[in-house]
Amino acid sequence: MDDAVQRLRAAVERFSAGDRDAVTDPETVTLAVRLAAGIRPGQPVGVPVLQALGHFHLARFQFLDREPDLQKAMTYYAHLHESRPDLVPESLRGLIADHTDGTRLLRIAIDEDDPEILDGAIELLTDEAADDDPAVLSNLATALIRRHLTAGSGDDLDNAVHAFTRAAALAEPGDPQRAVYLTGLTGALRERGDVDRAVQAGGEAVAAAGPETLVAALHNLGNALLDRYRHTGADPDAQQALDTLTAAAAALDGDDPPLISILNTTAVLLRARYDRHGAPADLEDAHDLLRRATGLPGDARARANTYNNYGTSHIDRFEFQGDLAVLDLAIDAFEQAADLATGTTAAADVLMNLGNARVTRYEQRGTTADLTAAIGLLEEAVQDTAPDHPVLAERLSNLGLALSSRFEETGNRLDLDAALEACRRAAELSDDHAERAAMLGNLGNVLGAVADHSGALLDLDAALTVLAEASATVPPHHPDAARHRNNLGLAWRAHFERTGRPGDLDAAIDAHRDAVARVPQTSPERPGYLSNLGVTLHCRYYATGDLGDLDEAAACFESGLAGLPPGSRDRPSMLGNLGSALTGKARQAGNRSLLDRAVTVLREASASGPDRILATSHLATALLTAGSGEPGFTEAMTALVRVAGSAAAAPALRLSAATTAGGAARQAGDLGLAVSAYRMALSLLPLLSGRRLRRADQEFHLGDQAGLAGTAAEAAIRADRPAEALELLEHGRAVMWGHQVALRGAAAVLRVRDPQAADRLEQLRDLLDADALRRPGPGMDSVLHEIRVAGRRSGLLREMGQVLAAIDVTHQDGEHRRQ
The missing domain is CATH 1.25.40.10 (Tetratricopeptide repeat domain)
Structure with missing residues (x-):
């Protein structure tokens, strides 16, 4: 701060010597703003700071003739005058009292929207309010409310309520300003969420109002009744609010x-x-x-x-x-x-x-x-948005959803991590938030996206826990209840796909049916809810073979498509779901025309939209089911390779596409193509067993693929490529236990070159392994804690990648020098 004071003084001296730009150049102005920002209300301020800022703003006023600069100068000089009047310019000492009236300073602060002048006005008005003048108390409360709206300080709001209450109590019963004080109190109580007291104060304001204050009093009472209606849903409050506001407009x-x-x-x-x-x-x-x-x-x-x-x-x-x-x-x-x-x-x-x-x-x-x-x-x-402002939760949650959407578009894991962190913070901030259910719903949806990508049971459990609480938190007849039920159904379905428990699937269908029933036929949300119900019914058909579920699923997709507006981006996804259901129906009925329609629908679905990769996988299935000769087989294999190679797709979907391609090629007798497809599948295995997952999830996903290496090797042997068969077997075995070996080998190489980096690599490995074996607890608190743990694991993984990359660079440099 001493350096800033000296630099500001030097600028003023240059101005006095004739350099008029010395007090207007951006660097000096920024310096003054930062110096002023270091002043906190109620905290002592050094004489050099007050003098430097006073001289600076006085110089700017002399050059620019701007009254706000004069007011700022007078504010600083007024404080300086209390301890060192000799340092105030002599020509201004007699004017200090006239120019430091808090009410006048407040008007300038409002006109200029200047927080620095507002702070000065609040200090002066606080001193002046000691005389219990109702007008001064009202102006102080107005200034405190204004600062609260900018900075979100709860103390300012409480002090404003106290000042307005005191002003109204001190005013004489016939004082026309009493209605003004009560109207201000109504607004302050509304801002604090004290709706019953706000309605009471608003009613008193209307009763005390004269012709000049009636409109403002009626408007504030209408606002207070609106706030209470939002909290209670009591229709009499809504009608009274409407009557009150109509009367205000008529006046x-x-x-x-x-x-x-x-x-x-x-x-x-x-x-x-x-x-x-x-x-x-x-x-x-x-x-x-x-x-x-x-x-x-x-x-x-x-x-x-x-x-x-x-x-x-x-x-x-x-x-x-x-x-x-x-x-x-x-x-x-x-x-x-x-x-x-x-x-x-x-x-x-x-x-x-x-x-x-x-x-x-x-x-x-x-x-x-x-x-x-x-x-x-x-x-x-x-x-x-200030860190303690009540709307921060909602803004963080919305940002998280947008980042999650971009992850679904690009597959960039950093976006997903940032989305999860933003929604976690929003949920933690919204303990007393009126829209807590919405914050939890958004967090649950992002956790669902995380689970889709990771396949981790912990992520699925977390999404289910959060979305169940969101659904339970929202009132049954609230307009958002259908959306929360729909989201809960998605979570139950994803949980079934991991656990295989029929009860999970039944719970998902019940939730989706409830969501559809809660929205009118014309709602733009209805097609999406129908589609989700259809997907879940289709899933139960695969689990039980019940053709009734398959027929109902197709009907849901047809109805959903009919309800979409022209140009809707949901159309490709809906077509993909319909095409998959039509493929199943055609397979059961042996209906070639139905299968041809499925292929047509799926070609359109795979051309665009956020779910085009999934639709491409469905298209390949339909083409292979059709068995339509060489062109159809080639199109199917191309589609499967596209899915397997998509970085934005979930690893499980990519692996499924690669293994499906291998099986189809082997059945068609193209063993070379089969071997290539199985090799691609083996290369994707590490994505299912990465260190982002805990040990149980790694074992689950790898257990599903236990025979993959053997199948690949068998195809290579049939293709008369025994050496490649052995290589594929070794590759599969390496994935099953190669993480530890790879890291230990890297650490051994690194220890020779950089022992400190080698120690850090082993520390990172141990920290990740400890997380992988730890069992999380139940409940929301555990979910939020686990999200923080996941963020830490992501950071550890990024650091590990940097260390391993450094090994590779060092190795390449050494190879280059040996050549």
């Missing part, structure tokens, strides 16, 4: 500026009632109010809020109608809101909504640019 003269905010609140109320009861009229009325509000006068903050809510209204209509053009309108509205909100406390909220909307458009249209832009917007929203 205005024409399109006065408060109208834009009142219409916003009314629209939010109608949307909340739609969420609870599903009446389309509420949704349309809310949309009409917001459309009207976009044309009304208001400040940038009010207009940004209007366009933000207008965008949300378009999202609601898209979810109800499924019209992608409506989604585009939502993004346009959010972009206008973002432009208006730049530099305000509302910016992060708008960025989150815009990011989420672009994720939705990516999911519908598959445009990677939307996903990339969305992640950038969501990262910015998280960065702009």
Whole structure:
């Protein structure tokens, strides 16, 4: 700090010597901002800091004639005057008292949206409030609320409630300002979540209001009733809120500026009632109010809020109608809101909504640019949110989902790790969060993606635990209940695929049936829920052979396809599921025309969409089932090789494709091709037994492939390639126990060259082995702990990769020198 003070003083001296740019160049301004940021309210500040900052802002005022610089200078000089008045410029000493009025400073802080001036205003108002002047107490509370909204400090909020309460108590019963103090108290209590006291204070404010304060009092009471309706779902609160807001709008003269905010609140109320009861009229009325509000006068903050809510209204209509053009309108509205909100406390909220909307458009249209832009917007929203702000959980969760989507697109494990960490933090932050079920649901979905990639039972158990709690947390009649039931069904199905327990599959079907039953026929979510029910029924058909399940699965896919909007990105995935079911039905019935339709459907499904690799695998199965000669066999083998070589696909799917290709080639008599396919399968085995997995998972996956090396060797012997048969057997055996050997061999090589690195390699191996053998505990706390452990394992694995890469580089350098 001493160096910063000296540099700031030098800049002022250069200004005094005639260098006018000395106090405006970006480096000096940044230096002053950082020096000011080190000042904490209530903490002592050194005289040199106060003097340097005062002189700097006074010089800027003299050059730029900006009143905010003068106010900042006077704020610093006022503090300096308390201990060293001799250091304050003599011409200003007599003005200190006039220019350090807290209320005046607060107005400037609000006009300039300047947190530094706001801190100074709060300090002055705190001192002035000792005289118990109701107006000063009210201004202090207003300043504290403003700082709370920026920094998220709970202490500021509690102190604001206390100041407003004190101001209202001190005001005379007939004082027209008493309604103002009570209205402010209503807002502070709402912000704190004390909805019953907020409604009470709001009612008192309306009773005390005169003509000049009635509109604000009615609006705040309407907001308080809306908050309580959201908490309790009591319809009388919704109706009273609607009546109160209607009265507030009617009390205005024409399109006065408060109208834009009142219409916003009314629209939010109608949307909340739609969420609870599903009446389309509420949704349309809310949309009409917001459309009207976009044309009304208001400040940038009010207009940004209007366009933000207008965008949300378009999202609601898209979810109800499924019209992608409506989604585009939502993004346009959010972009206008973002432009208006730049530099305000509302910016992060708008960025989150815009990011989420672009994720939705990516999911519908598959445009990677939307996903990339969305992640950038969501990262910015998280960065702009204070660590203790209550909305941080929701913003982290949304970022996690977007990163998980990008992992599904690219297969980059770093995205999946980052998604898991973001959603874990969101779940931990949301212990008392009103949308805890949503945070848990998002975490469970990301854990499901982790499990799809890893095949680890621990990951499947974790996803199931989290999603079961999310489903149990949401009220039965909440609009999100269907989504949580659907997600729980997915988790049960994945658990069955790992354990083989019939009860898991029955639980999955029950959950999916419940999800479908909870949504109306017109819901854009219904096709997806039908598809998931169909996949689970198809899975039970494979387990039990019940043709009724297969027929119902195909019917679900047909119905889901019919319900998709034109251009939906879900169409390829739905086609892939339908094609797989049609293949099964054709095989059972020996129906060639049905099989031909399955192939046609699967060719379309494998051409695009996030599940194109899975659809490609289904296509290969259909082509091999059709037995359509050389062209069909070649197309099937090409499809299987494509799946096996896809880095973005789950390892188990890749391995299945390679072994299927080997078996098909061997049956067709192409032993050379069979050997190549089996070699590819053996090369994929390490992905199923990697050190990310615990020992039990490694043994499970490798146990499933115990005969693979023998099958590959048998094909090589039949192809008259005995040496290659031996090599394949050795390769398979090496995978089964080669991790320990490989690491110990690497450590031995490294110990000669770099003993310290060798020690670290062995430490990493021991840490990973200890995790692999440890048994996790039950419950949510254990799940969250295990996610942190998984993050640590990822870090250890990355470090191990770096050490092993260093060995390879060193080896290559040595070989180069010997040549």
